[in-house]
Amino acid sequence: MTEASSSAMQHNDNDGESNPYPAHWGPTAWALLADLRQRCPLVQCLTNFVSMDMAANTLIAAGASPAMIHSLGEIPDFTPQTHALCVNVGTLSPSWVPAMKAAAELMIKLGKPWVLDPVSAGASGFRLNTCLALVGLKPTVIRGNGSEIIALSKASLGASKGVESAHGSSMDALEAAKSLAKSSGSVVAVSGAVDIVTDGNRVVGVHNGVPMMQKIAATGCAVTAFIAAFVALDPSHPLEATASALSVFGIAGELGMVLAKGPASLRVHLIDSLTALDEAALLSRVRITDM
Amino acid sequence: MTEASSSAMQHNDNDGESNPYPAHWGPTAWALLADLRQRCPLVQCLTNFVSMDMAANTLIAAGASPAMIHSLGEIPDFTPQTHALCVNVGTLSPSWVPAMKAAAELMIKLGKPWVLDPVSAGASGFRLNTCLALVGLKPTVIRGNGSEIIALSKASLGASKGVESAHGSSMDALEAAKSLAKSSGSVVAVSGAVDIVTDGNRVVGVHNGVPMMQKIAATGCAVTAFIAAFVALDPSHPLEATASALSVFGIAGELGMVLAKGPASLRVHLIDSLTALDEAALLSRVRITDM
Amino acid sequence: MTEASSSAMQHNDNDGESNPYPAHWGPTAWALLADLRQRCPLVQCLTNFVSMDMAANTLIAAGASPAMIHSLGEIPDFTPQTHALCVNVGTLSPSWVPAMKAAAELMIKLGKPWVLDPVSAGASGFRLNTCLALVGLKPTVIRGNGSEIIALSKASLGASKGVESAHGSSMDALEAAKSLAKSSGSVVAVSGAVDIVTDGNRVVGVHNGVPMMQKIAATGCAVTAFIAAFVALDPSHPLEATASALSVFGIAGELGMVLAKGPASLRVHLIDSLTALDEAALLSRVRITDM
Numbered sequence: 001m002t003e004a005s006s007s008a009m010q011h012n013d014n015d016g017e018s019n020p021y022p023a024h025w026g027p028t029a030w031a032l033l034a035d036l037r038q039r040c041p042l043v044q045c046l047t048n049f050v051s052m053d054m055a056a057n058t059l060i061a062a063g064a065s066p067a068m069i070h071s072l073g074e075i076p077d078f079t080p081q082t083h084a085l086c087v088n089v090g091t092l093s094p095s096w097v098p099a100m101k102a103a104a105e106l107m108i109k110l111g112k113p114w115v116l117d118p119v120s121a122g123a124s125g126f127r128l129n130t131c132l133a134l135v136g137l138k139p140t141v142i143r144g145n146g147s148e149i150i151a152l153s154k155a156s157l158g159a160s161k162g163v164e165s166a167h168g169s170s171m172d173a174l175e176a177a178k179s180l181a182k183s184s185g186s187v188v189a190v191s192g193a194v195d196i197v198t199d200g201n202r203v204v205g206v207h208n209g210v211p212m213m214q215k216i217a218a219t220g221c222a223v224t225a226f227i228a229a230f231v232a233l234d235p236s237h238p239l240e241a242t243a244s245a246l247s248v249f250g251i252a253g254e255l256g257m258v259l260a261k262g263p264a265s266l267r268v269h270l271i272d273s274l275t276a277l278d279e280a281a282l283l284s285r286v287r288i289t290d291m
Numbered sequence: 292m293t294e295a296s297s298s299a300m301q302h303n304d305n306d307g308e309s310n311p312y313p314a315h316w317g318p319t320a321w322a323l324l325a326d327l328r329q330r331c332p333l334v335q336c337l338t339n340f341v342s343m344d345m346a347a348n349t350l351i352a353a354g355a356s357p358a359m360i361h362s363l364g365e366i367p368d369f370t371p372q373t374h375a376l377c378v379n380v381g382t383l384s385p386s387w388v389p390a391m392k393a394a395a396e397l398m399i400k401l402g403k404p405w406v407l408d409p410v411s412a413g414a415s416g417f418r419l420n421t422c423l424a425l426v427g428l429k430p431t432v433i434r435g436n437g438s439e440i441i442a443l444s445k446a447s448l449g450a451s452k453g454v455e456s457a458h459g460s461s462m463d464a465l466e467a468a469k470s471l472a473k474s475s476g477s478v479v480a481v482s483g484a485v486d487i488v489t490d491g492n493r494v495v496g497v498h499n500g501v502p503m504m505q506k507i508a509a510t511g512c513a514v515t516a517f518i519a520a521f522v523a524l525d526p527s528h529p530l531e532a533t534a535s536a537l538s539v540f541g542i543a544g545e546l547g548m549v550l551a552k553g554p555a556s557l558r559v560h561l562i563d564s565l566t567a568l569d570e571a572a573l574l575s576r577v578r579i580t581d582m
Numbered sequence: 583m584t585e586a587s588s589s590a591m592q593h594n595d596n597d598g599e600s601n602p603y604p605a606h607w608g609p610t611a612w613a614l615l616a617d618l619r620q621r622c623p624l625v626q627c628l629t630n631f632v633s634m635d636m637a638a639n640t641l642i643a644a645g646a647s648p649a650m651i652h653s654l655g656e657i658p659d660f661t662p663q664t665h666a667l668c669v670n671v672g673t674l675s676p677s678w679v680p681a682m683k684a685a686a687e688l689m690i691k692l693g694k695p696w697v698l699d700p701v702s703a704g705a706s707g708f709r710l711n712t713c714l715a716l717v718g719l720k721p722t723v724i725r726g727n728g729s730e731i732i733a734l735s736k737a738s739l740g741a742s743k744g745v746e747s748a749h750g751s752s753m754d755a756l757e758a759a760k761s762l763a764k765s766s767g768s769v770v771a772v773s774g775a776v777d778i779v780t781d782g783n784r785v786v787g788v789h790n791g792v793p794m795m796q797k798i799a800a801t802g803c804a805v806t807a808f809i810a811a812f813v814a815l816d817p818s819h820p821l822e823a824t825a826s827a828l829s830v831f832g833i834a835g836e837l838g839m840v841l842a843k844g845p846a847s848l849r850v851h852l853i854d855s856l857t858a859l860d861e862a863a864l865l866s867r868v869r870i871t872d873m
Contacts, residue, residue: 049340049650050635053341053509054635056341061553061554067414068339071417081414090650091651095386095677123651124659127651215857216639262854262855262858263643263853264854268556269556270555271553272551340631347632348845352797352846360709365709372705559846560846562844562845567843
């Protein structure tokens with residue numbers, strides 16, 4: 001590969017070597033991030049209490065505008081003003097379910113994207129049934145860990161290890177993800193050592209991020225909100241937007257890891273890095289593969 | 292101005308130049324902060340889920356004692372023990388409204404101050420009507436961004452850009468603030484590049500803070516809680532207390548910015564700086580003007 | 583004491599001097615932390631909104647898996663999968679009480695430990711009665727500040743200084759703690775300059791930690807969740823697990839304080855230090871005494 005074979009290769013402050021991953025993904029991801037910073041999409045989050053701080057700060061760091069407005073009565077007035085919706089069931093209670101459904105239905109009716117994070121989907125019958133009902137409302141993207149995607153795909157309860165996946169690798173969940181994507185019509189993303197994104201046919205792998213990101217509470221929830229912001233920009237290409245969001249968030253973690261001494265300082269440096277991320281650093285680090 | 296013309300000028304570790312702003316505000320702000328550290332006012336916050344962490348840590352850093360007790364049934368027992376109340380509608384739900392109203396009414400009955408943050412007041416009819424009802428309960432101070440103050444002043448819905456102001460400058464909202472202050476009897480503060488504080492007649496501008504503070508989720512909510520702590524100390528001078536609180540919080544941001552590499556590290560250093568803020572640094576940096 | 587008299591003494595990177603505290607506690611605390619990292623207990627937290635971020639990150643840093651699942655309808659399915667339960671009444675509302683009681687009753691029925699944090703127990707009649715009812719459900723451990731333990735022991739309201747203790751020293755609450763432990767059958771821990779842990783007969787003091795930890799919101803709530811994770815590992819020795827957890831969390835604060843410039847950076851460095859804490863640092867710093 002010559003130096004000029006790809007614009008993505010001209011900028012490489014990563015490790016002194018060219019980025020060996022397919023070159024088209026870098027410009028795709030950068031175009032979305034640059035567009036996000038320009039357009040500042042408004043992302044409504046009906047999300048869990050643990051993640052609200054981290055999700056809000058992630059969205060703002062990226063250039064989006066978060067709103068945690070969640071009451072059923074506000075949805076008809078407010079939701080049409082938004083550019084994307086993120087629904088996360090982490091601290092689910094029955095009183096929140098009607099608003100989640102109403103907001104999702106309204107987004108679909110308006111032709112706008114919405115993203116589902118089925119946290120601990122297999123932890124209880126109530127939770128699983130709520131998640132399955134939400135899947136029936138045609139989320140643009142579903143992002144979870146392997147256990148969650150398997151629970152949704154099989155529509156069955158399973159031993160849930162809290163918010164952590166009980167499955168060692170996101171690869172284990174690949175078949176479940178493809179099956180869920182085909183049955184739901186959603187793009188499905190599975191977080192893991194390698195993140196998987198599929199629309200049921202095409203499968204891409206995202207190789208960014210560092211293991212310590214899993215030691216920060218609500219990083220999964222935050223990246224789901226981040227996906228919503230990316231999908232807001234190009235709702236007709238949710239697979240590309242999802243893979244790009246996962247890669248960019250992972251890159252922010254990689255850059256943050258340079259300064260981090262543990263998970264709490266990584267959280268700080270990840271957000272700072274996401275705010276400052278420039279084209280050169282992004283292009284040199286995007287690692288997305290077709291699988 | 293000679294070096295000795297103001298005690299505020301004797302301490303100047305800011306930029307090597309004298310503080311050219313009116314000298315009386317520095318000692319006013321310092322006296323309030325010193326009093327806050329001495330008296331540790333108890334501030335009840337009925338606030339949104341996103342802001343609870345940031346608001347609690349801001350209050351503690353300043354020397355106040357936060358309590359997020361919010362149930363209707365606890366108000367008769369608990370609220371009389373507090374020194375100020377902060378009501379913030381960011382993640383409003385119908386079940387919280389009776390407690391917000393009961394707590395506000397009790398504070399007024401007891402002759403104690405309460406502060407309203409009308410987050411995204413124009414985002415829905417339910418939200419606007421709730422905020423207007425709360426304004427009718429005579430908050431000591433109302434603090435919002437330009438969009439929120441305009442929505443309250445005009446009692447009308449408006450395109451809300453999440454929690455961010457859709458209006459470029461707080462100056463745009465000056466007339467709305469004066470009108471709202473006159474009709475409500477509250478001191479009204481409008482956050483922006485320059486913060487405006489008015490009682491309907493007098494107007495002061497607070498020129499402290501750094502732009503990156505807007506990239507930290509819930510800084511607006513935190514500063515409203517911070518205003519409540521200041522107003523607790525001198526309820527009969529809410530304009531002075533509000534302007535001082537905005538200035539001190541902004542100074543903590545300025546000092547934090549020296550070490551910050553982005554919004555997440557600014558959040559850390561802002562809180563650290565607020566804890567450590569001393570008289571000399573404060574006096575050299577207070578920038579409040581009569582307008 | 584010779585260098586070889588205790589394995590705890592062989593590692594001393596603290597201050598160049600031997601740890602003069604009873605040597606058996608160090609290995610006890612280290613064994614529990616090592617076991618926690620190995621077994622990753624799942625800890626369900628029905629906790630307050632302010633503390634969720636800090637508690638979740640503390641548990642993850644230590645090696646445990648947090649879950650903030652709180653709905654009544656999920657308890658029969660989910661709670662049996664957990665290894666410990668933490669109930670914290672900080673932002674209590676009537677709708678949460680049935681789930682708190684049901685989860686506690688189920689844990690007792692299953693022979694698994696649960697821990698109560700009676701935040702501001704004396705702040706209202708509703709709160710005090712709820713806490714007393716929870717005490718009647720036989721928590722394995724109750725952890726609070728002096729005011730809270732006294733309120734529970736006397737079953738009386740008291741002037742509550744927010745979440746801070748109105749009592750100067752945890753020693754003041756020693757008699758209340760012993761009385762409460764005897765009447766409830768719970769181990770009772772009182773946070774203070776010296777933390778006290780008692781089962782009604784035996785009393786130990788934990789001398790770790792730094793004063794600035796009290797300036798971080800929800801450190802008390804976080805340490806209660808941390809105690810739950812420790813008690814999960816050895817439910818038949820709750821006094822040892824509780825004292826060890828308090829010591830380890832305090833050590834993380836001591837190590838974090840080396841780098842901290844204020845409470846917000848201490849929070850970051852405390853979590854980082856907890857993640858990285860090794861046997862040598864722990865053994866040299868554990869300061870637990872029989873009283």
